[in-house]
Amino acid sequence: MKAWKMGIALMLMAVFSAACEGNSTTNGNANNANRTAIKNEPAAAAANTNAANTNANPIGALAAPGEGAALYEARNCHVCHGGDGKGNAQMKNIPNFTDAAWQRKTTDAEMINVIRNGKPPMPAYTKQLTDDQVKSVIAYIRSLAK
Numbered sequence: 001m002k003a004w005k006m007g008i009a010l011m012l013m014a015v016f017s018a019a020c021e022g023n024s025t026t027n028g029n030a031n032n033a034n035r036t037a038i039k040n041e042p043a044a045a046a047a048n049t050n051a052a053n054t055n056a057n058p059i060g061a062l063a064a065p066g067e068g069a070a071l072y073e074a075r076n077c078h079v080c081h082g083g084d085g086k087g088n089a090q091m092k093n094i095p096n097f098t099d100a101a102w103q104r105k106t107t108d109a110e111m112i113n114v115i116r117n118g119k120p121p122m123p124a125y126t127k128q129l130t131d132d133q134v135k136s137v138i139a140y141i142r143s144l145a146k
Helices: 002-021 028-039 065-074 077-081 100-105 108-117 131-143
Strands: none
Touching (some): 065 077, 065 131
């Protein structure tokens, strides 16, 4: 019975890991559209401030959250972190992005590090996301605070 449970757990981890990685061939057109949208970002979006966390952002002003929402969906972040940002209840140690206390204690630099370098089971996105795209995802995560 233990072997059966371990097998199921390993299969679930593989599915979640694969979901987080996304598929560059099927998401290629969506990613190109996102890059175009980021390049055409209105000037007002560059002035977006981080009200939930006043820590210095090492990669500049945050972008518009809408662009980050599209990336969050396209890169399958919602599989582990939830479409609402509250996290997948079936997984351990997944942050609740809607929690104001988590938002206050987590710096933009910490989120940049995790997005770029990964944190098991989350893969690294250094090669898949530009600095502007990372900023957009963080802006979207910040917008989820309640």
